Structures are given as C-alpha cells and as structure tokens.
Amino acid sequence: MTLIQEPGKKVPLRYDALVESAARSAAALAEYGVGHGDRVVLCLPTGPQFMTAFFGAQLLGAMPTAIAVPIRFGGAAGFEGQLKDLVEYLRPAAIVTTTAVIEAFPNLADTNLVDGDVLYARAGASDAPMHPLRLPDTDDLALIQCTSGSTGTPKGVMISHANLAANCEQFVGALGWTQADTTVSWAPLYHDMGLITGLLCPVYSGGSTVLMPPTRFLRAPGEWLRYISEYRGAFAAAPNFAYGYVTARVRDEELEDVDLSSWRVALCGAEPIQPGTAQRFTERFARWGLPPHAFTPAYGMAEASLAITTTRQDGPLVFDSIDRQTAVADALVVDADPQSADAMQIVDCGEPVVGAEVRIVDGEGRELAENRIGHVQFRSPSRTVGYFNLPEATAAAIDAPDWWKTGDVGYLRDGGLRITGRAKDLVIIRGANYLPSDFEQAAETVPGVRLGAVIAVGYRDDQSESEELHLIVETELDSEQHDALRQSIAAAVSSRTGVRAAGIHLVPKRSIPKTTSGKLQRSKARELFVEGWSPTGPDARTRRPPGGQQPQFS
Numbered sequence: 001m002t003l004i005q006e007p008g009k010k011v012p013l014r015y016d017a018l019v020e021s022a023a024r025s026a027a028a029l030a031e032y033g034v035g036h037g038d039r040v041v042l043c044l045p046t047g048p049q050f051m052t053a054f055f056g057a058q059l060l061g062a063m064p065t066a067i068a069v070p071i072r073f074g075g076a077a078g079f080e081g082q083l084k085d086l087v088e089y090l091r092p093a094a095i096v097t098t099t100a101v102i103e104a105f106p107n108l109a110d111t112n113l114v115d116g117d118v119l120y121a122r123a124g125a126s127d128a129p130m131h132p133l134r135l136p137d138t139d140d141l142a143l144i145q146c147t148s149g150s151t152g153t154p155k156g157v158m159i160s161h162a163n164l165a166a167n168c169e170q171f172v173g174a175l176g177w178t179q180a181d182t183t184v185s186w187a188p189l190y191h192d193m194g195l196i197t198g199l200l201c202p203v204y205s206g207g208s209t210v211l212m213p214p215t216r217f218l219r220a221p222g223e224w225l226r227y228i229s230e231y232r233g234a235f236a237a238a239p240n241f242a243y244g245y246v247t248a249r250v251r252d253e254e255l256e257d258v259d260l261s262s263w264r265v266a267l268c269g270a271e272p273i274q275p276g277t278a279q280r281f282t283e284r285f286a287r288w289g290l291p292p293h294a295f296t297p298a299y300g301m302a303e304a305s306l307a308i309t310t311t312r313q314d315g316p317l318v319f320d321s322i323d324r325q326t327a328v329a330d331a332l333v334v335d336a337d338p339q340s341a342d343a344m345q346i347v348d349c350g351e352p353v354v355g356a357e358v359r360i361v362d363g364e365g366r367e368l369a370e371n372r373i374g375h376v377q378f379r380s381p382s383r384t385v386g387y388f389n390l391p392e393a394t395a396a397a398i399d400a401p402d403w404w405k406t407g408d409v410g411y412l413r414d415g416g417l418r419i420t421g422r423a424k425d426l427v428i429i430r431g432a433n434y435l436p437s438d439f440e441q442a443a444e445t446v447p448g449v450r451l452g453a454v455i456a457v458g459y460r461d462d463q464s465e466s467e468e469l470h471l472i473v474e475t476e477l478d479s480e481q482h483d484a485l486r487q488s489i490a491a492a493v494s495s496r497t498g499v500r501a502a503g504i505h506l507v508p509k510r511s512i513p514k515t516t517s518g519k520l521q522r523s524k525a526r527e528l529f530v531e532g533w534s535p536t537g538p539d540a541r542t543r544r545p546p547g548g549q550q551p552q553f554s
Helices: 015-031 048-059 077-090 099-104 116-123 161-175 192-205 214-219 222-230 240-249 275-288 324-330 391-397 436-444 479-497 522-529
Strands: 002-006 009-012 039-043 063-066 094-097 112-115 141-146 156-160 182-185 208-211 235-238 265-268 295-300 307-310 319-323 343-347 357-361 374-379 403-413 416-422 427-429 432-434 449-459 468-475 503-507
Touching: 002 214, 015 048, 015 116, 039 048, 039 077, 048 063, 048 116, 094 116, 099 112, 112 116, 141 161, 141 192, 156 161, 161 192, 161 307, 182 192, 182 222, 192 208, 192 235, 214 222, 222 240, 222 275, 240 265, 240 275, 240 449, 275 295, 275 343, 307 416, 319 324, 324 343, 343 416, 357 403, 391 403, 416 436, 427 449, 427 468, 432 436, 436 449, 436 468, 436 479, 449 522, 468 479, 468 522, 479 503
Parallel strands: 002 208, 039 063, 039 094, 063 141, 094 112, 182 208, 182 235, 235 265, 265 295, 468 503
Antiparallel strands: 002 009, 141 156, 295 307, 319 343, 357 374, 374 403, 403 416, 427 432, 449 468
8 A cells, every 4th residue: 555645755554564553543542432333533634544543443343434624724614513513413432633623623522532643653653552453243334434415414324344345345346356456546535435446445355555635636636647657557436527627637748658558447436427528538548558448437325335336347438329308208218319409428337246236216116127217226235234323314215125225317228227317406397307417518518617517406486386497607707708608508508408597607616516525516506506596686697605705626
C-alpha cells in the first residue's frame, strides 16, 4: 500500500505492518472506552491515520463510520450541526478526527474526541501495547456506511463481515482482480466506492493499492493518470463526472511519458453514466495507451456493500438508443435511431455479479419482463442487514422475502441492467414520467453550460395542477449573456424532449449542491433555487445560495 498525500510525500505501508499498527490503535481506542459493538466515527483525510483507526476499530469489534472532513472551516457553518445530528443518531463511543477539527469545534459533541495524529503516533510506537487479534463472527458488523444523502436524510447502512467478504469475493471474481494487480484510487474513503475498490478489495485480493486524497484529484487530476502510469495500475474506479473532469482538465503537456496501457479496468459507477463521457474519455487518452475497452460501467449501492452488476472487460461500451415517448408514456423500451431527436441513450451496467440477482417490478410489485421499465430490486449475500436503529425504514425497503428496493428505475435487456433514473427524481408532468437526465443532457449541449452542472427538477406550486420543469444551470458567462443563454437552453430542451421549461435558473460555478461523492443533490437544489420562485417575481435570473455563499464541490 502506498499513500500519496501530495507529490513527493509518499508513505509506504506493508499489510503486515498495518496489522500491527491497527492492533496498537485498537488498544489505544480501548483506553478511550471503545469496546465491542460500539460505533466509532472517523473524520479523517485519506492517509495512514485513517487506515490504522479504521482497522483498529474493527479489531476491537467496533463499527467504524467514515465521514468527510470539512474542506475549509470558514464555510463549514453547517458541519457542526450535521455532525451533532450524526452523533445523536449513531451514539458513537468516540470520534477520531484532525487537530484542526477539534480546535475549530471544541464543543463538537458529547463524546470522546480523539486526535488522529496522536492515535497514529501511538499505533507506530513499538513499545505500545497491542490488542489481541480476534476473528469476527460472520454476523458481526464490519462498518456502518452512511448513505450519501442525494435524495434525503443519510441513513446508516449496516454491513456485516459476511456481507463485506461476500461482496469483495463477488467483485474480485467479476473483474479478475488478482494479487498481481495494482489499484490507483483518489475516491474518498468515506464513500463506499472509494473504501471498497480503493482499500478493501485490494486488501482482500492481496494486491497493491495507491491512494491519493480526493482534494488532490480535484486540484490536479493529471496526477491520477501519472500515478496509474508510474505504478502500472490495472484498476481505478470513479464516478462519471470524474472521467469527464480528467478529459476536459488535463493538458497534453502534463502527460509527457505517461503510459496508460496497464489500465485494464476503468470502473465507472455511483451516478448515471453518460455514453458521451465514456467515448470522449476513451478517445482522448487512446494516444497514451489507454486500452479501448477499459471503461467498465457498473451498478451498486451502499445497501449491497457496493457491487450489484458489472460489465465485461473484453467488449466495447454498450448503450441503447430508445424512444423517449414510448418510455415516458408506456414504460416500454423501443429502439430508436440514435440520431433521432426522440432518442434517449441508456448505458448497459452489466449482469449481476455471482450470487446476486436483479429484477424489475411495477408499482404493485409484479415482476416485469425484459424491456419494461420499472423499479429495480436486488438480493445478494452482500445485502445489508438494514439501517442502523431505523427498523421502519428497513422494513419499507424490503420486498418479501428478501428483495431490496433500490429506489432506482430501469430495465433489463439480454440479462444486463440499464438504469434510467431515481424514482424520487422523476419529473411528472401531466401524468407522464420524465427522466431528469434527459433534460440535463439536452441543456449540456448548449455552449456556456458547465458539463455535469445541470439539475432538472419538477416543481408544483399551490396554484398549479401539475409539476413544471425547472432547470438549474451553472455557467461562467457574464450576466449580459444570460438572457441569450437561457433562450438557447430552453430551445435545446424543448427540441429534444418536447417539454417547455417553466424556469431556467442560472447560478455561478460550484453553486449546485453535491454530495461528498460528487452526486447532484436535486432535492437540496430545488429548495435553494426553485421553491419560492414565481414567473412574475424577481426569480433570480442569476441565483446565489442564501447568504451569497457558494457550496464547495467535494
């Protein structure tokens, strides 16, 4: 394992040394009163402090829950409240965090605040006591993964050691992960994708992993590609936005001597996958040796530990061009000319991993045949045992006997799963269900619109009988160009979907709220920019969040 916190600052960490450090960390945590069955919140950046605290908590039989460190404290007014809510919910025995967080929020919570640097120093002291190693029972909880909150209040997903081991085995088998393979990851360790693909699968397979902080990726995305080249990385996972980000932001001169031919699996998931993003990424980096079939769509969620489906690595990207009107009116998949204005492009996310099953059901829970759009459900040995201390939410998510309701909408074709959207995100206009991604992709074709920074939401005020379409769009154009931009967006959306937008809300760069994993937060965006809007009011032709602050992209 190699941890690169910034260029030139590398920390090598052997797995055997990590076991010893984790055992010392466990002994230290026990002195803070942490015991078997307790929760431990980790608010730490990617680094050795996180590793020793995470595995130390597990060696104690405690359940680590990782959360993001605030990027800058000046704009983190909501962080203290969010953490207090999390503490009230999880009731952790300790919070392991940075000195800066402890100093910034001395009255953060009524629980033990443990300095991660102090704990790490203790873990590295050869004369410090070590907690005895103990193999967990399969039903013991390995961790609690807080959902990203893209559609509501985060919930603590309980993942047992049996769940985690099953999903690592499923993922390693599906992707051909071996001990000889190296993973290079910037994805945050407080997100299921980063934690499992960047850390736990490599540990499970015995392979090497190279980890860099997500903040470094956002500042200098070319470093990710350089590390893949330097360490001959075979695996790297990221959401759709990240592949678009490196394609647009990395300059050719940054890639001198870079060789991406070792990159066998460029895994993509965690948010809707756009065919255009995949194609631009593959074409852009082909000259640096990126294999033509490296881009690998997958589908998963925290409630499955992570992976549910994945595509094969020996074929091209597969996506369907389907008729929009038939999909909207009849929930039926009918192929359409890809060049047609009525075509929607939906990516194949692959077949279920071994041991997992996927089905599509209608609103009454009846199973649907292939090419019928409905609610996605799955079952798997990696499936969560439920949400921590939320029995009603757990019961509501299970369709007897053991199918889990994902909240996503999609269809099956030739055994592969296609995701068309989130059930809660559908825009329902006069009884027809529209996919927000269709509106968003249309808006992104307009020059001046920032890619990956458009949100489509439905909104109905008290005087309306149906929802209306509102688009929230980030732009860096000057204000005198906004009227023309708004007209162009309206025309593009109407031409492609046949729906006229009731409101187009232009906002500055980085105004749209996102989760810590980069997912668009539609409900929060609707609250910030749309609710309270009226066609005769000031709207905010160019809107800013309350107080003029711009939410930070993290």
